[in-house]
Amino acid sequence: WFDFDKIKPPLFIRYRKEGDRFIPFGQKVEKKIGKFITAQRVPEEMRNNSLVIEDSEKIIWLYPIRTCEQTKITSKTKNILQLEIRNIKSD
Numbered sequence: 001w002f003d004f005d006k007i008k009p010p011l012f013i014r015y016r017k018e019g020d021r022f023i024p025f026g027q028k029v030e031k032k033i034g035k036f037i038t039a040q041r042v043p044e045e046m047r048n049n050s051l052v053i054e055d056s057e058k059i060i061w062l063y064p065i066r067t068c069e070q071t072k073i074t075s076k077t078k079n080i081l082q083l084e085i086r087n088i089k090s091d
Contacts (some may be wrong), residue, residue, distance in 0.1 A: 002071040004079035008056045013085075016052045022059035023069040033062060040065070053083065 020033040037047050042065055053061040061067045063085055073080060 001073055002060060002067065002081045002083065003073050003077045004081040005077070006071045007060060007081060008058075010056065011060075011083075012054050014052050014054075016050055016062070020052060020059060022062060024062075024066045025069050025072060027069060033059075036062075037065065051085065 016033050018034070021030050022033060022036075023030050024036055033052075037050070042050075046065065050065055051063040052059050053063055058070060059068060060071045061083065
């Protein structure tokens with residue numbers, strides 16, 4: 001869930017790339033995604049399959065690992081965006 005008023009549409013979904021940076025939820029400083037997932041000891045399989053969800057200005061979610069601090073819900077939040085990513089298997 002995200003504070004919708006802090007998001008600048010449109011949203012894009014892509015795989016992470018070298019040099020991507022974001023401010024992880026609960027932190028104050030921007031981090032390189034590669035260094036962040038190494039420090040968090042994210043398993044190799046999850047690293048390789050992680051997605052980046054970004055608005056027109058910033059990464060808002062490193063799926064399925066961590067959302068960003070800038071779009072967190074607070075007591076001042078008025079509009080909430082709920083995002084869900086599903087793996088749809090075709091038969």
